[in-house]
Amino acid sequence: MTLKPPISGQELLAINTDLRARLDRAEETLRAIGAGEADALVVAGLEGERLLTFQGSEAYRTLIEEMSEGALTVTAKGLILYANRHFAVMLKMPLEKVIGSKIWDWIALTSQAQWQALLTASAVGNRRQQLTLMASDGSAVPVHLSVTTLKLPSLPDAFGLVAIDLTEQQRTDALAAQLRQTEMLRGGLEDCIKAIADTVEMRDPYTAGHQRRVGQLAVAIAQAMQLPRETSRGIELAAGIHDLGKISIPVEILVKPGKLSAIEHMLIQTHAQAGFEILKDIQFPWPIARMVHQHHERLDGSGYPQGLKGEQILLESRVLAVADTVEAISSHRPYRAALGLEAALAEIARGRNKRYDATVVDACLQLFAQKRFVFAA
Amino acid sequence: MKQDLRKPAETFAQPDRYLLRLYVAGQTPNSLRAIANIQVICEENLKGRYALEVIDLYQQPKLAQGEQIIALPTLIRKLPEPLRRIIGDLSDTERVLVGLDIQRKP
Numbered sequence: 001m002t003l004k005p006p007i008s009g010q011e012l013l014a015i016n017t018d019l020r021a022r023l024d025r026a027e028e029t030l031r032a033i034g035a036g037e038a039d040a041l042v043v044a045g046l047e048g049e050r051l052l053t054f055q056g057s058e059a060y061r062t063l064i065e066e067m068s069e070g071a072l073t074v075t076a077k078g079l080i081l082y083a084n085r086h087f088a089v090m091l092k093m094p095l096e097k098v099i100g101s102k103i104w105d106w107i108a109l110t111s112q113a114q115w116q117a118l119l120t121a122s123a124v125g126n127r128r129q130q131l132t133l134m135a136s137d138g139s140a141v142p143v144h145l146s147v148t149t150l151k152l153p154s155l156p157d158a159f160g161l162v163a164i165d166l167t168e169q170q171r172t173d174a175l176a177a178q179l180r181q182t183e184m185l186r187g188g189l190e191d192c193i194k195a196i197a198d199t200v201e202m203r204d205p206y207t208a209g210h211q212r213r214v215g216q217l218a219v220a221i222a223q224a225m226q227l228p229r230e231t232s233r234g235i236e237l238a239a240g241i242h243d244l245g246k247i248s249i250p251v252e253i254l255v256k257p258g259k260l261s262a263i264e265h266m267l268i269q270t271h272a273q274a275g276f277e278i279l280k281d282i283q284f285p286w287p288i289a290r291m292v293h294q295h296h297e298r299l300d301g302s303g304y305p306q307g308l309k310g311e312q313i314l315l316e317s318r319v320l321a322v323a324d325t326v327e328a329i330s331s332h333r334p335y336r337a338a339l340g341l342e343a344a345l346a347e348i349a350r351g352r353n354k355r356y357d358a359t360v361v362d363a364c365l366q367l368f369a370q371k372r373f374v375f376a377a
Numbered sequence: 378m379k380q381d382l383r384k385p386a387e388t389f390a391q392p393d394r395y396l397l398r399l400y401v402a403g404q405t406p407n408s409l410r411a412i413a414n415i416q417v418i419c420e421e422n423l424k425g426r427y428a429l430e431v432i433d434l435y436q437q438p439k440l441a442q443g444e445q446i447i448a449l450p451t452l453i454r455k456l457p458e459p460l461r462r463i464i465g466d467l468s469d470t471e472r473v474l475v476g477l478d479i480q481r482k483p
Contacts, residue, residue: 028464029447037465038448039405042434042441049441051402051434051449061403065436073404079416081409085436096440100399100412100431154406155413 070143070163073150076119078103081158090143090165093136108132108140115145122147122159130166142166189284190237197240200247204254210327213375215239217364218323220373224363225319234286235316241288242295242320245274272296273305287314295320298355318357322348322364325356327375341368395419395427395477396456402449403435407466411450414467422479454478 007015032038040053064071070087074080080101088095091106098106107115111131118129127148133141144164152158197211218239222232246254249271253264260268276293294317297303299310303321313321329344345368352361367373399415401408412431419427432440434449444453447464454461454477463476474481 025445025447025462028462032448032464035465037407037468038450039407040402040434040449042446042449049438051438053402053405061435065403073409075413079413081412082404082433095437096398096430096432099401099433100416100429152406155409158409 070161070165072103072161072163073155074103074159074161075155076157076159081155087163090141090163091133091135092139106133106135108134118145118147119159122149133163142170186285193237193241193288196244200241200244203251204243204246210331211240211243213331214242214320214323214327216376217327217367217373218319220367221319221323221360221363224367224372225359227315227319230286231316234284234288235291235319237284237286238288238291238295238316239320239323241279242275242292242324243271244278244292245271245276247278248274269296269304287316290314291316291320293317295324297321298351299357300354302355315357319360322356322360326364330375392457393426394456395423395454395479397427397429397477398444398453398455399429399431400441400444400446400449400451400453401431401433403433405449408433408450410466410468411452414470415452415473418467418470418473418479422474422481452477 029038033041040051042049042051065084067084068086070090071082071084072080072087073082080099080103083095083098085095088098091098103115104112108131111133114129114131118127118131121127128144128146130142130144133143135141142165144166146162148160150158150160201209201211215236219232219236222235227235246268249267253260253267256264272293272295276289279289279292282289291314293305294308294313297306297308297313297317298321299313299318301307301309325348326341326344329339329347330341332338345365348356348361348364352358397415397419399411401411415429419429434441434446450464450466452463452467452473461476461478463473467473473479
């Protein structure tokens, strides 16, 4: 038999202190439970410790803990007796620093009066208010706060609060307003383009309607080519003013019957450059000025004013070129009678992959072959 | 001096400063009463020299680890040492003051 080594006096003292502390703790626990001052026990479970509540509803508690709005209970003096996690997240503060603090500490200075008014008004029915909280990092959190007077026997003067974070909603509202404004500006811009188109055509009655009809065909081609909606819109608008530069050419030349002289022909050709000069400084969401500039360029470099070739020419301008050619040949001109649609389509078929973009030509020929397009009168 | 909520509690670790931690069980009656009671006791007797953290063990169960908490609500005096604990709704102010070893303000 082995004897345990004797325990020193110091060790005995330590053991005594420890036992005394444990006894104190046990006595305090029993006293509180016996006096009805405890609500829950911490018990061991399979997945760690869990709470065993003496009373209360688990379902309601979980609902409040998990809801995606902030929920809190405050006294009339503003002491926060309870807050759920979401409210602490709104304030960017650990939950343990929120419960036990004063609601005043979290309400922006500019909203303190509103908060007071809300508490006063909640007695007579008006229980909602939009105000601003101040998060721990100083950022403002706009919230919709609703207040309910709680009539609990243990809490005679408490309020239940639900706070809905409006940050995201306000951001969405601001974006929507911005979008509305952009739409309005864009509408105004398009109206301006139409007004310019009308002005050009008023001066030159022989080509009245030409730009509009080119626009109709160009859009139909763009859609047949499955170009994005935005691109089609840009093409339509550019088509509506593609001959804008003719404003710089004397009316006598524009309306002159019979064949034009070489000089007159050269003068007519300046309209592409003139149109570009007028439009180049206007900010459009589409490259309108360049589309107008290049609508007489041809794939093989035989066009004007720059003699661009192939991919150097904007796709939009290649569409305009085909639509413009078809419309011009098929309708009446001051210097000749209408040659008809067949002649027009024959011209683009002949120029396919030479003067005109093959994809654009194919789309255009298909439109007419399948009778999916007719010029409006 | 008002308690600055944005300062970490550790800055209160000075001889006459109290760091108190109250563990509660959600909105149960004794828990709510305990928060209201300790707040008044602190404001009346420790104004400007205490930090109070209220931990809802339903929502933050991990924060009880190592604290040997058996029943709720439990108030723990973390600082000054030695650690002290009181269980209950803290409605008996005298008992709380004795338990925390706080001299009542005259």
